[in-house]
Amino acid sequence: MNLILLAPDDLVTPGLARVRNPRRLRHLNEVHRARPGDRLTVGVEGGGIGHGELLSLDAHEARFALDALDQASPPPLPVHLVLALPRPRMLARTLEHVTALGVKELTLLNTRRVEKSYWQSPELTADKIHAHLVLGLEQARDTAMPKVTLAKGFRPFVEDELPGLLDDRRGLFAHPGMPTECPRGIHEPTLLLVGPEGGFIPWEVERLQAAGCQGIHLGPRILRVETAVTALLARLF
Amino acid sequence: MNLILLAPDDLVTPGLARVRNPRRLRHLNEVHRARPGDRLTVGVEGGGIGHGELLSLDAHEARFALDALDQASPPPLPVHLVLALPRPRMLARTLEHVTALGVKELTLLNTRRVEKSYWQSPELTADKIHAHLVLGLEQARDTAMPKVTLAKGFRPFVEDELPGLLDDRRGLFAHPGMPTECPRGIHEPTLLLVGPEGGFIPWEVERLQAAGCQGIHLGPRILRVETAVTALLARLF
Structure with a gap:
């Protein structure tokens, strides 16, 4: 801390x-x-x-x-991160990693390969989430609390919320086997979607592409979600 | 797996x-x-x-x-990673992250701010280290076992081993406050040193610079070692 x-x-x-x-x-x-x-x-x-x-x-x-509290927090990352809900222990660590890295907008999303039981986890209570966000902020000396929202339906999220989010953001989703390598050092506002262990299903990939998101990959290695998210954020920004 | x-x-x-x-x-x-x-x-x-x-x-x-086992492992990262020995639980996870990311040469180094007790941890036995390396390989579908060595003295490492390692590698060390930002997308053979929680002490920074290593930073945020190492590898390579 x-x-x-x-x-x-x-x-x-x-x-x-x-x-x-x-x-x-x-x-x-x-x-x-x-x-x-x-x-x-x-x-x-x-x-x-x-x-x-x-x-x-x-x-x-x-x-x-x-004393006078007159120093500013480090700048945030220009990203809205949409993360397929990981299993509870991975969620806890991932919340701390991404908060320390400067993510301020995070949506936890249901996808086909998210296990239903994860949505019942005590790690998803507001208090537990808040505690992990605080740990990430305290690690990185940051005071700006991220906003976390839950999107328990893939289709409503893609149909009702994604278009508005993409009005002023570039949409990217990380998925193994996509033809485009993850871009490096971009500075524009970005919406980044990361799938669950096992990835998005083909129908989900099609929906994301139809909504205007571009698929990107991190290379041939299959990474755990917490490793992949950190690697994506570090490479993109 | x-x-x-x-x-x-x-x-x-x-x-x-x-x-x-x-x-x-x-x-x-x-x-x-x-x-x-x-x-x-x-x-x-x-x-x-x-x-x-x-x-x-x-x-x-x-x-x-x-069947015929005729597919190759994904390519390794061109890096020799030298990591100040983290606390045991962080070590375990970091071994899995960096192995999954493709690190094949890893030195665990003593520095002033490494707690002495960490060197007595059961996580440092060859069997425990091997188990974490296997988990990282199984995650990333890789068969090439990383080589892990322990360097229990900073001075002997810097004086006796580092010069040889830098013969054919670019030397970088990550340290908050260094003037140079972490480079992006380099492909040359690299030796990357990462300090402990709390960082290298000034004398260590001087020794690394005198040996020909360049200090780099990841920005104003203070990151946990496991987050920082993943971010550095993803940004460098």
Whole structure:
């Protein structure tokens, strides 16, 4: 954790923060082994980054005296990522990877080869997702919370939402065997779709192409979703 | 697992394989739910890839009738990766990521900010490392086993081994704050060094530069080692 990410209501005054979230208190105690007087990098969700001095820490509360939080978060990636829902453990790690890399818009999508049971996973509760996003932000010293939406139907997503998303974004989907290699170092706003383990089915590939998305590949190696997503984002942007 | 990777001594004849490794038998049973008659993609360590028909499977042995194993592995990355030893759980996942991505030469290096206890981890035994390499190969349908070496001293590595490794490789090390952005799409043989959580110390940076390595950065975000390594490899090659 390279940043203590404060929620807006952790701020008592602009110069004083009070943290009561049990996870963060545990983290301050066990990982940082923080002591009063320690100066830590802090940021406010959706706001600036600076330093804070730990005033007190006990089992119920930590208090920080804050300097001006006047540094900006690193720039986001110009991407809306649409990810076929991975299995729960992979989802947890992938949320942290892509948040640390700077993804701010993420849609978790159902496709034919997503196992139905994944949609019942406790990892999909808002609290669990939020916790992984916070870990990714704290890793990368970023305060801008990604927005995660669930799209439980492939067809409604492609028919009702995708056209609007493609109004001002280039549409790409990663799929083994596509003729075009993943482009490098593009800067334009992009919508990137990544299929599940086992890939999109041919009908899904056709629907994405019909909607105006271009299929790209990462080479002949079959990669796990979490490896592939990181590799795609690093190569594209 | 997209490939059953056979050890050379699993081959009874060129057309018949017998698998007795408990992990693989368990995997065939529990993950593949394989039944006699199933045709699976198989490869021999260091050799070719093709299909095999499962003849029998019980708790002690699986037998495969093999077609010609005449497909080649995907090409390797032209990189010797030198990784400051990460903490054990991160090491395990990173070994799988980089093997799947095609790294064939990997040195695990001690640096000042590597915790001493990591060198005592059971994850560093040859068997454990081998198991993770196999998982990475099976993921990417590759049969060429990476070579992993341990370099427990930074100074001996830099003074005695690095000069020879740089004879025919471009030397790069990833370090936050370096002036040069990570290059994209290079194809030349490369030695890539990646520091630990917390980075190289200034003296280490100086030693690497003095040895002829160039410092590169991935941008302002601080990434976990496993994310950074995947991103670096995807951007470089």
